[in-house]
Amino acid sequence: MRVMVIVKATAESEAGKMPTEALLTAMGNYNEELVKAGIMQAGEGLHPSSKGKRVRFSGAQRTVIDGPFAETKELIAGFWLWEVKSMEEAVEWVRRCPNPMESxxxxxxxQVFSPEDFGDEFTPEAREQEERLRAEIAQQANKSK
Known part of the structure; x- marks a missing residue:
C-alpha cells in the first residue's frame, strides 16, 4: 500500500525558518534508513505558503489566491511517499522519525488510492491510460538523471 506522509506546517516553517545542521543530518540519516528498507519513493520539503498560490474552482470560474494562507495547522511543510505493507508499518516508521521542527x-x-479503489467506474480504457502515463513519467524521470 502506498501512503503519503505529510509533515504539517508550524509557525517556524511558515516564517521560512530553515532547519539546523543537526536536524538536516538526522533527517538525512532517517531518509537513508527509509531508502535502504525499500519504503521511500519520494520526499521533499516545501517553501512556506507565502510563496504559494491556490486556485479556487467554482463551476467554470477559476480564481487565483496568493499566499500566505491563514491556518498554519492546515498547511503542509513537506511530505514523503512511501510503499508499506500496512498503515501500522507506516505508523511505526513515523514514530522513529526525528521531530521535523524545533517546536x-x-x-x-x-493512504494513496489504488486503481482497485475506484471500482467499475475506473474503466479498462482509463486503466490503460493511467498505466501509459505512469510509464511515461518513469521514462521522463530516467531521462533527467
Whole structure:
C-alpha cells in the first residue's frame, strides 16, 4: 500500500525558518534508513505558503489566491511517499522519525488510492491510460538523471 506522509506546517516553517545542521543530518540519516528498507519513493520539503498560490474552482470560474494562507495547522511543510505493507508499518516508521521542527509538530499519514479503489467506474480504457502515463513519467524521470 502506498501512503503519503505529510509533515504539517508550524509557525517556524511558515516564517521560512530553515532547519539546523543537526536536524538536516538526522533527517538525512532517517531518509537513508527509509531508502535502504525499500519504503521511500519520494520526499521533499516545501517553501512556506507565502510563496504559494491556490486556485479556487467554482463551476467554470477559476480564481487565483496568493499566499500566505491563514491556518498554519492546515498547511503542509513537506511530505514523503512511501510503499508499506500496512498503515501500522507506516505508523511505526513515523514514530522513529526525528521531530521535523524545533517546536511541537505533527505528521499525518494518508493512504494513496489504488486503481482497485475506484471500482467499475475506473474503466479498462482509463486503466490503460493511467498505466501509459505512469510509464511515461518513469521514462521522463530516467531521462533527467
Amino acid at each position: 511541537d509538530s505533527e505528521i499525518e499519514i494518508r
